[in-house]
Amino acid sequence: MRVVVDKTKCASIGMCEAVAPDIFEIGANGALTILQENPSQERRDDVEMACTDCPTQALSIEEN
Amino acid sequence: MWVLLSDRWVHRPDGEDHHDDHEYAGTTVITRAERTYDPADVSSREFWSLTATGRERTFAELRANRPVSWHRPAEDLLVEDPNDQGFWAVVRHADLVEVTRRHGDFLSGEGVAFESFPKEMLDVGQGFIAMDPPRHTKIRRLLTAAFTPKQMARIEQDIIANAGRIVDNIADKGQIDFVEEVAALVPMHNICDMAGVPERYRQVIAEESKLVDGWRDPELLQGAEPTARLFQALATLRQIAGELIAERRCKPGNDLLTSLVAAEFDGERLTDDEIVSAFTLLMVAGNDTTRQSISHGMKALTDFPDQRAWLMEDLAGRMPSAVEEIVRWATPIMTFRRTAARDCELAGQHITAGDKVILFYASANWDTDVFEHPERFDLSRSPNKHVSFGGGGIHHCLGNQLARKQLTATFRAVLTRLPDIQVVGEPVYGAGNFFHTVKSMTARYSPER
Numbered sequence: 001m002r003v004v005v006d007k008t009k010c011a012s013i014g015m016c017e018a019v020a021p022d023i024f025e026i027g028a029n030g031a032l033t034i035l036q037e038n039p040s041q042e043r044r045d046d047v048e049m050a051c052t053d054c055p056t057q058a059l060s061i062e063e064n
Numbered sequence: 065m066w067v068l069l070s071d072r073w074v075h076r077p078d079g080e081d082h083h084d085d086h087e088y089a090g091t092t093v094i095t096r097a098e099r100t101y102d103p104a105d106v107s108s109r110e111f112w113s114l115t116a117t118g119r120e121r122t123f124a125e126l127r128a129n130r131p132v133s134w135h136r137p138a139e140d141l142l143v144e145d146p147n148d149q150g151f152w153a154v155v156r157h158a159d160l161v162e163v164t165r166r167h168g169d170f171l172s173g174e175g176v177a178f179e180s181f182p183k184e185m186l187d188v189g190q191g192f193i194a195m196d197p198p199r200h201t202k203i204r205r206l207l208t209a210a211f212t213p214k215q216m217a218r219i220e221q222d223i224i225a226n227a228g229r230i231v232d233n234i235a236d237k238g239q240i241d242f243v244e245e246v247a248a249l250v251p252m253h254n255i256c257d258m259a260g261v262p263e264r265y266r267q268v269i270a271e272e273s274k275l276v277d278g279w280r281d282p283e284l285l286q287g288a289e290p291t292a293r294l295f296q297a298l299a300t301l302r303q304i305a306g307e308l309i310a311e312r313r314c315k316p317g318n319d320l321l322t323s324l325v326a327a328e329f330d331g332e333r334l335t336d337d338e339i340v341s342a343f344t345l346l347m348v349a350g351n352d353t354t355r356q357s358i359s360h361g362m363k364a365l366t367d368f369p370d371q372r373a374w375l376m377e378d379l380a381g382r383m384p385s386a387v388e389e390i391v392r393w394a395t396p397i398m399t400f401r402r403t404a405a406r407d408c409e410l411a412g413q414h415i416t417a418g419d420k421v422i423l424f425y426a427s428a429n430w431d432t433d434v435f436e437h438p439e440r441f442d443l444s445r446s447p448n449k450h451v452s453f454g455g456g457g458i459h460h461c462l463g464n465q466l467a468r469k470q471l472t473a474t475f476r477a478v479l480t481r482l483p484d485i486q487v488v489g490e491p492v493y494g495a496g497n498f499f500h501t502v503k504s505m506t507a508r509y510s511p512e513r
Contacts, residue, residue, distance in 0.1 A: 011201070011458045012208040018465060026212040029329075030205035055456035057165070 002062040003034050003047060009058035016050035016059060024050060038064070096149040096416060102126075102133035106153055106424070109139045113495045116395075116426060123155050123427035131156045132411040138178040138497060140280055142290055145180035151401070151420035152413065157431035157451065159411050160423045163402055164455035170402035170421055171196050172459060177401055177498060178422065185298070191345025193459060200458065203342055206327045206334065207462060210258060210320045216465045219258065220473075223466075226253045227473040231481050235512035242487065242507035247358035248351070250474050254466065255350030259343065260312070260319025265304050272297040273348040277498045298344070305343040309336060320346070352499050353396040354467050357452075358474055359491065359502035360394035365479075366487040368441045375443050376483075379476060386443040387471045392450035393441055395426040398500050400459075425451050426500070485509035 003023065010032050016024035023036045023043065039047055051059040104122050105111050111119065126133055132155075137148045154160050163170045173196040175181050186194045192203040209215070230249050234240050252270045255261075261269065275297035279290040288296075308321055316322045324339045334342070365372045375382050404419045415421065428451045430438040435445075453461035461467070478485060488508050494501030 011460070012205055013460050013462070014208065014212045014465070018213040021213060025214075026208055028209050030208040055454070055460035056458055057456070 001041070001044065001047065002038055002064055003036070004060050004062050005032055005034060006058045006060070007032075009056045011056045011058075013055050015053045015055060019050045019053060020046040023047065032058075096419065099134045099150070101136045101150060102130060102153070104130070104133065104135075107136050107138045109495065112140075112497045115493065116500065119426065120430055123424060123430065126153060126155045127427060127431060131159055132413045134413075141179055142279060142294065143179050143181055148180055148420075151178065151422045152410070152415060153422055153424060154410070155424045155427040155431075156411070157428040157434045157449070157455075160425070160428040160451055161455035163410065163421060163423060164457040164459070166408075167196065167458050169405055169408045171405050172200070172402060174403035175401060178399070178420070185295075191341040193345055193349070197458065202329050202332075203334070203338060204458075204462065206324060206329060207320070207342060207346070210323060211462050211466060213465060216469055219254075220469055222257055223254055223469050224473045224477075226250065226257070227470075227477040230474075231477045235481060238511040239506065239508045242362055242505045243355065243359050243491075243502055244504065246474070246478065246507075247355045247362070247502070250358060250470050251351050251354035254354075254470055255346060258320050258466075259346055259350075260317050260321045261304075261308065261347075265308075269301065269304060269347050270351050272300045273344075273351050276348050277352065277496045277501070278494065280496055281494060281503075283503075301344045301347065302340050305340040306336070308343075309339055349461075350463060350466075352501075353463075354470050356396035356500050356502060357391055357394040357467065357471060359505055360396075360500070361390035361471065361475065362478070362485075362507065363487050363491055363502070363505065364390065364393050364441045365475075371441055371443045372479075376479065379479060382443065383472050383476060384468075385446055385448065386475070387468050388448040388450065389441065389443050389445050390471060390475075391452040391467070392429050392435075392445075392448060394500060395429050395450075395452050396500050397452070397498065398426050399424055399497055423455070428455070481512055482509040 012026050012030045012032055014024075014026045016032070017026055020039075020043065023034065023039050023046070025033045025035055027033055047061060051061060104126055106119075106122060106126075111122070133153050134150055135153050136150050137145075138151070141148070154163055172194050174194075175186050176190055176194050181190075192200050192207075195203070227250060230246055230253075234245050240246070248270060252266055256266045256269070274284060275294050278284045279294045285293055309325055312322045312325045316326065321339075321343065324334060324342060327334060365375075375386050400423050402421045402423065404415045404417050404421060406417045408415050410421070429435070432438060434449055453464040453467070485507055486509070488506050491505035492503040494503050
């Protein structure tokens with residue numbers, strides 16, 4: 001799976017980082033960086049939670 | 065871009081998706097003047113003087129029968145606005161979330177309170193919460209870096225230490241005003257630590273920021289004229305901020321004010337006015353929300369001893385779900401306003417450009433479509449989709465992680481060290497329509513030896 005962020009929607013609220021800090025990071029400039037674009041399958045639950053928890057619905061999963 | 069709507073100028077976000085699929089087209093729009101007011105009262109001083117339970121009766125009726133309804137203007141407005149013909153009341157969870165997410169249809173830049181505040185006052189008093197993209201995006205991003213999960217983890221020990229010190233100071237007293245000696249101090253010290261506000265200004269800031277919603281309260285006003293007193297409070301906050309900004313320019317520290325002063329965004333720096341306004345918002349939003357949640361939480365833990373017993377069986381493990389329920393129960397901010405950018409539709413109602421749309425968070429938090437037995441204070445509630453930090457979208461509470469950490473630290477310290485602490489008598493509640501204020505509340509406990 002691939003994690004995709006829609007930068008026009010992302011408001012850097014950081015709920016994703018709270019769920020999976022090894023995959024998502026809000027940088028010092030306030031912008032979201034995806035640390036692992038293709039996380040392993042065992043992280044699917046966390047990534048899905050990050051997508052559904054995102055207050056601005058900026059995250060989605062694309063299947064490879 | 066500024067656009068002239070039917071009766072006023074409105075700031076339209078540039079290059080924003082305007083959600084054309086929601087665009088209302090077709091049949092005649094009923095103008096504001098021709099609309100009839102809903103018979104339910106959510107506008108009067110009496111309504112806002114009721115307890116949360118009293119208000120819930122009206123909300124329940126509206127949720128069941130008229131989820132988006134038109135009401136006469138709120139009583140007790142500070143600013144007289146002859147053009148204010150009323151507002152839409154949004155009371156259901158799903159509709160509140162929808163309005164929050166349609167930020168192109170429902171703007172914040174006209175103000176987020178019932179009031180038609182003049183623009184200058186919005187800038188000082190409401191900060192980036194009362195802005196739309198792109199201005200909102202720019203300022204909010206700068207602050208975000210201070211509130212990331214990593215930053216929160218870094219300051220967690222400070223938050224725990226602050227909670228410990230606050231309990232140290234009351235431990236041998238046996239009886240206190242819980243609001244003044246616990247609930248108000250926790251957020252005050254934490255937000256001031258983060259922002260870099262020295263001790264000497266903390267109490268003044270906490271007192272003055274109460275005025276933002278408390279200008280109706282004769283006790284706070286002490287005979288002063290409300291508008292003048294509110295402006296005075298804002299001027300005081302502005303002056304303190306100004307002084308601290310100047311200090312940081314010469315001598316940078318490791319705090320939020322320094323980052324605001326130093327911040328660059330696409331090569332642009334924030335103006336002093338923008339920094340002051342962001343600072344004021346942080347102080348008001350930081351102090352007045354967590355204070356209410358801690359107070360309401362303590363009251364509920366007294367009123368529901370079975371829930372408290374359940375929590376104490378595994379305080380550390382059960383705190384996360386308990387915090388969510390305390391925040392739902394407290395709903396520290398009861399209302400926020402949006403203003404319609406254009407004619408559009410919401411839950412079958414035709415909303416006209418310029419209409420005020422009020423979101424009722426306490427009502428959404430008791431919506432039986434989402435919460436089973438919302439009247440039960442249930443610390444194990446899961447999932448708990450409360451909207452106390454907002455219904456999502458770009459204005460979602462920046463400090464939500466900070467608030468959660470503060471509540472956790474406070475209740476862990478209080479309940480461990482003062483295990484028999486109880487609220488005695490009834491709290492004194494505020495009568496505003498914005499913050500769910502507890503003004504004072506006596507708590508009693510066996511003094512620590």
